[in-house]
Amino acid sequence: xxxxxxxxxxxxxxxxxxxxxxxxxxxxxxxxxxxxxxxxxxxxxxxxxxxxxxxxxxxxxxxxxxxxxxxxxxxxxxxxxxxxxxxxxxxxxxxxxxxxxxxxxxxxxxxxxxxxxxxxxxxxxxxxxxxxxxxxxxxxxxxxxxxxxxxxxxxxxxxxxxxxxxxxxxxxxxxxxxxxxxxxxxxxxxxxxxxxxxxxxxxxxxxxxxxxxxxxxxxxxxxxxxxxxxxxxxxxxxxxxxxxxxxxxxxxxxxxx
Amino acid sequence: xxxxxxxxxxxxxxxxxxxxxxxxxxxxxxxxxxxxxxxxxxxxxxxxxxxxxxxxxxxxxxxxxxxxxxxx
Amino acid sequence: xxxxxxxxxxxxxxxxxxxxxxxxxxxxxxxxxxxxxxxxxxxxxxxxxxxxxxxxxxxxxxxxxxxxxxxxxxxxxxxxxxxxxxxxxxxxxxxxxxxxxxxxxxxxxxxxxxxxxxxxxxxxxxxxxxxxxxxxxxxxxxxxxxxxxxxxxxxxxxxxxxxxxxxxxxxxxxxxxxxxxxxxxxxxxxxxxxxxxxxxxxxxxxxxxxxxxxxxxxxxxxxxxxxxxxxxxxxxxxxxxxxxxxxxxxxxxxxxxxxxxxxxxxxxxxxxxxxxxxxxxxxxxxxxxxxxxxxxxxxxxxxxxxxxxxxxxxxxxxxxxxxxxxxxxxxxxxxxxxxxxxxxxxxxxxxxxxxxxxxx
Numbered sequence: 001x002x003x004x005x006x007x008x009x010x011x012x013x014x015x016x017x018x019x020x021x022x023x024x025x026x027x028x029x030x031x032x033x034x035x036x037x038x039x040x041x042x043x044x045x046x047x048x049x050x051x052x053x054x055x056x057x058x059x060x061x062x063x064x065x066x067x068x069x070x071x072x073x074x075x076x077x078x079x080x081x082x083x084x085x086x087x088x089x090x091x092x093x094x095x096x097x098x099x100x101x102x103x104x105x106x107x108x109x110x111x112x113x114x115x116x117x118x119x120x121x122x123x124x125x126x127x128x129x130x131x132x133x134x135x136x137x138x139x140x141x142x143x144x145x146x147x148x149x150x151x152x153x154x155x156x157x158x159x160x161x162x163x164x165x166x167x168x169x170x171x172x173x174x175x176x177x178x179x180x181x182x183x184x185x186x187x188x189x190x191x192x193x194x195x196x197x198x199x200x201x202x203x204x205x206x207x208x209x210x211x212x213x214x215x216x217x218x219x220x221x222x223x224x225x226x227x228x229x230x231x232x233x234x235x236x237x238x239x240x241x242x243x244x245x246x247x248x249x250x251x252x253x254x255x256x257x
Numbered sequence: 258x259x260x261x262x263x264x265x266x267x268x269x270x271x272x273x274x275x276x277x278x279x280x281x282x283x284x285x286x287x288x289x290x291x292x293x294x295x296x297x298x299x300x301x302x303x304x305x306x307x308x309x310x311x312x313x314x315x316x317x318x319x320x321x322x323x324x325x326x327x328x329x
Numbered sequence: 330x331x332x333x334x335x336x337x338x339x340x341x342x343x344x345x346x347x348x349x350x351x352x353x354x355x356x357x358x359x360x361x362x363x364x365x366x367x368x369x370x371x372x373x374x375x376x377x378x379x380x381x382x383x384x385x386x387x388x389x390x391x392x393x394x395x396x397x398x399x400x401x402x403x404x405x406x407x408x409x410x411x412x413x414x415x416x417x418x419x420x421x422x423x424x425x426x427x428x429x430x431x432x433x434x435x436x437x438x439x440x441x442x443x444x445x446x447x448x449x450x451x452x453x454x455x456x457x458x459x460x461x462x463x464x465x466x467x468x469x470x471x472x473x474x475x476x477x478x479x480x481x482x483x484x485x486x487x488x489x490x491x492x493x494x495x496x497x498x499x500x501x502x503x504x505x506x507x508x509x510x511x512x513x514x515x516x517x518x519x520x521x522x523x524x525x526x527x528x529x530x531x532x533x534x535x536x537x538x539x540x541x542x543x544x545x546x547x548x549x550x551x552x553x554x555x556x557x558x559x560x561x562x563x564x565x566x567x568x569x570x571x572x573x574x575x576x577x578x579x580x581x582x583x584x585x586x587x588x589x590x591x592x593x594x595x596x597x598x599x600x601x602x603x604x605x606x607x608x609x610x611x612x613x614x615x616x617x618x619x620x621x622x623x624x625x626x627x628x629x630x631x632x633x634x635x636x637x638x639x640x641x642x643x644x645x646x647x648x649x650x651x652x653x654x655x656x657x658x659x660x661x662x663x664x665x666x667x668x669x670x671x672x673x674x675x676x677x678x679x680x681x682x683x684x685x686x687x688x689x
Contacts, residue, residue, distance in 0.1 A: 006263040006309075006325045013262075014311040014324035025319055029297070030274030034318030051535045054401070057546075066544045072533035074400040075546035076393065077423050083390040084397030088533070090381045091353050091403045095535060113393070116386040190280050190312035197315075230274040 019045040023067045030230020032220035033061060035187040036129060037068050039197040040100070043204055044071065053096045054088050056081045058105035061135040065100050079110025082117035085124040096204055098125035104134045107143040107169050114173070121178030121212035125203045128169070128215060130245060131222040139225035143167035146244055151225070166244060170217050174251040180212035182251040186219045188234040192247075199249075211253055219245045261329050262309020264302050267321040271299035277313035277322060286313055332513045338478040339505045342408060342434055342498075343368035345482040346380070350519040351432075352403035353381040355394035357413060360446040361502040362436035365408040378519055388413035392420030392433070399429035400545040402525045402532030404486050408434035410502075411452050412443060414460070421495050422461025425562070426547030430489035430529075432482065433467070434498040436505035439670040447670020448502030450592060451644035456497045457620045457651075464559055466566050467495045468573065469620040471591040475509035483517070488573065490528055492565055499620060501643065503593040503672070569622055576624040577616045580606065584613025586686060587631055589652050590641040591617050593672075598641050600675040601682070610688065620648070628655035637686055639663040641678055643671075661685075 019041035027033045044053050050071055057065040059078035066073035076084045081099035089097040106114050106128050117124065133151055134140040140153040144166050148157040158166075174182045181203055185196035196218060203214035219241050223233035249255070264286070271293065278286045283306035288298040300313075300322070309326025336344065342365050346354060356366045366384060374380035381398075385391040391407045398405035409417060414435045424431055435456060439449035457469050468488050470481045478500060485496040526534060536542040549555035577595075580602050581587065590598040595616035605612040615631065617624045632638065637660050640649035649664040656662055663685035667673050683689065 001261060001327065001329065003263055006261060006327055007265060008325070011325040011327050012323060013309055013326040014314040014322070016320040016323070020320055024270055027318065029272035029318075030276050031318055034320065035316060038315075038318075038320050051537050054533045054535065056397070063548060066546065070536065070542055072536050072542050073544045073546070074397060074533050075427075075544065075548060076396070077419060080389070080393035080396070080420075083385070083393035084400065086383070086385075086390075087353060087355060087381075087394035087396075087398035087405065088401055090383065091398050091405070092401055092534075112386055113390055116390065187316065188276075190310075190315050193315045230276055231279050234276070234279070 017041045017045045019050060019070050021068055021070055025068055026064055027061065028224040030221070030223050030233065032131065032187055032218065033129065035193060036127065036196070036218050036220070037065060039187065039193060039200055040127060041069050043197060043201045047201070047204060049096050049204070052094065053098070054092070056084050056088070056097070056099040058099070058101040060102040060105050062100055062102060062129065063136070079105050079108070080113055081105065082110065082113040082122070082124070082126065086117055086120070086122050089122060089124050096125070096207055098127060098204070100127045101129070102135070103128070103130045103132065103142040103144040107167050118173040118176045118179050118213050118215070123207050123210055124213055125207045126213065126215045127200065128217040129220050130217055131220040131225070132241065133222045133225040135222045135225050139222070146240060168245065170215065170250050173215060178212045179215060179251060180253045181206050181214040183215070183249045184217040184219060184245060184247050186237070186247055188221070188237060206254070219247065259329055260308040260326050262307040262324060262326045264307060264313060265323045265325070266300045268299040269293050270319055270321045271297060272319055273297040273299055274318060276316050276318065280312045280316045282310060282312065283308055333510045334513060335508055336475060336511050337364055337506055337508050338472070338475040338500060339364035339436065340368045341475045341479040341511045342482060343372065344513070345479040346406060347372055347374040347378055348513065348516045349483040349486070350378065350404065350517040351380055351406055351482070351486070352519055353398045353405040354407065355383050355385050355391045355398070355405065356407050357385050357388045357391050357409065359410045359413045361438055361448070361505050362408050362410050362434065365434065380519065388416040389420070392417035395431045396420055396424055396427070396429060399424065399431045400533045402529030402534060404520070406432035406434065408436065410436050410438045411440050411449070414452060414455065418455070418461035421467060422463055422465060423547050424495045425465035425467060426463060427545050428493040429495065429545065430486070430493055431495050432485045432489060432498060433495060434500065437499065437501040439668060445670040446502070448593065448672065449643050449668070449670060450501055450594065451647065451668065452499065453620065453642065453644060453647035456499050465562060466621050467497045468492070468569060469497045469499050471499050471618060471620050472504055473592050473595050473616065474504065475507060475511045478504060479511050480514070492569055494565065499592070501592050573619060574622040574624055574626065575618040576627060577618060579614040579616070581613035581615060581631065583611055584634070585611040585636050586613070586682070587635045587638045588612065588614045588641055589617070589628070589638055589648070590614065591620060591648065594641050594643060597673060597675060598678065601678045604675055604679055605682070623651050623655070625651070625655040628652060629657070629659070632656040632659035635660060637661040637663060639665060639682055639685060641673070642666045644668060
């Protein structure tokens with residue numbers, strides 16, 4: 001069997017979903033954003049909900065998410081995506097509404113919006129990319145930056161006395177009665193990415209059950225901001241980010257005990 | 258049952274991040290010595306060990322890999 | 330005969346929103362406009378028209394909920410008072426930049442800072458000149474009665490959708506709190522899905538096979554793209570200035586002296602005009618009903634007819650600058666105002682008028 005024999009359309013087992021546009025992503029090589037975009041796009045394709053999906057992009061690197069996913073988009077002011085999503089969903093309850101937000105957007109400037117959207121039990125999906133740094137503005141400290149981690153605004157490492165402690169949001173919002181599903185995932189390996197995709201799908205499905213907000217945190221890399229190669233960043237994430245932000249489900253109100 | 262696989266890389270869109278290489282269980286991917294128009298050394302398949310597992314494609318941030326597989 | 334009901338201006342806003350097919354209201358309590366949301370919550374329109382009403386966690390969130398709702402092509406609104414409007418200015422700038430229709434009600438109170446909870450007109454500059462960042466204007470309507478509060482809701486949405494721009498209903502604590510008879514106009518149902526798609530083909534209603542996906546954003550990044558967009562906005566504002574400037578006049582036909590006042594001040598000035606006329610002084614009043622666009626053209630005409638003009642405002646002198654620009658030196662322009670929630674009496678204004686014009 002030759003290579004040409006294998007490379008026939010009938011033998012395709014994986015190709016780019018048409019829910020992704022052909023626009024080349026502006027993200028740095030190896031950036032987790034691209035992988036998460038793809039997983040969300042695949043979930044929307046597999047669920048057949050393109051016409052029923054309204055997406056909301058944040059301010060930060062993923063502000064341009066609207067260039068890559070073939071669905072209707074609203075681009076929010078910094079941190080306000082959950083407020084947009086709240087109104088979008090309440091006025092259009094039949095739609096699947098999701099926000100896509102980074103750690104600066106969601107866990108710093110947008111803490112009020114995310115906490116109250118969770119508390120009200122908005123039936124939306126929140127995809128939260130936690131890479132512990134501000135990518136777009138040049139690698140400054142994020143609320144989720146680890147202690148000791150060097151960034152443009154913590155050049156000697158994050159010091160609790162000077163900068164406070166990392167904000168661990170998922171367990172906080174898990175305590176709120178309005179949340180239905182809180183999980184923390186990663187996309188650095190194929191098994192991790194498959195689990196993350198299943199979690200995203202569950203979140204989308206939950207959002208139509210009227211049981212509250214679903215929150216998928218993706219512990220991610222920013223290799224440019226971290227000043228590492230993409231593969232070294234993945235390794236660093238496993239060794240340093242995962243102990244502080246361990247993977248797995250934190251809350252699932254429908255899980256059978 | 259064994260599989261025989263192959264990948265096709267959209268070389269113009271590949272940014273050479275190497276995440277696929279790390280995730281390949283059969284070590285069937287390397288960065289080309291050639292570069293694309295953006296100057297990136299792009300990913301390419303090597304050898305005939307590929308089993309079409311799709312690991313490379315699912316972790317590819319730029320969704321540039323198409324995977325083929327046949328049963329043998 | 331249409332039904333007339335005695336109600337507060339703030340209540341008229343709420344009743345009008347329900348009766349004019351508004352899809353959503355998002356707000357946060359603040360004196361002196363809390364009756365708007367209180368009335369909506371009491372009326373429970375979600376059980377009748379299907380209107381969504383939500384108390385947000387802040388004004389920041391309210392205006393961004395309005396942004397989200399407006400993205401989907403719905404008729405959405407919020408209301409607040411001065412300090413809350415300051416918080417909303419970022420959002421209003423985004424709404425203008427994303428060309429989204431919406432209605433923002435500002436029932437003004439005295440500032441700066443936390444200020445007073447008494448009536449004021451000191452947000453004229455903030456609302457008429459932009460308020461948020463960037464080159465933009467919102468259309469600004471200035472109601473002077475509870476009936477105006479009722480009627481301007483529908484008018485506001487008509488303009489908002491016609492021009493895809495935020496509309497501010499700039500009221501004050503008097504107009505909001507005062508009880509008057511309000512005629513309830515014929516009810517308008519909320520838009521159907523088909524009507525919405527026709528009125529807002531740009532909206533995020535879900536990407537269908539027959540169109541590319543819609544994106545609502547105010548981001549350009551590239552200077553040339555941003556400049557071109559800004560020129561498009563400015564062309565829109567020019568059209569609004571040419572077509573939508575609205576004002577009323579009282580006793581101006583033979584007027585030798587002109588008062589210029591909006592909102593509650595215009596009603597007080599009507600009494601001043603009557604008093605002065607009884608004393609043989611030919612005074613008149615021009616009330617700008619839209620503040621952006623402004624009655625520039627008519628004021629320029631009147632500047633050639635009258636001996637002087639006087640702008641009467643519950644602030645330190647904000648609209649008077651626009652009056653002076655309109656008059657462009659053709660006649661003297663005076664100002665009288667009160668601040669801090671204090672309100673002038675007609676006699677007080679008449680005295681200031683006589684002093685300015687050296688009349689006995």
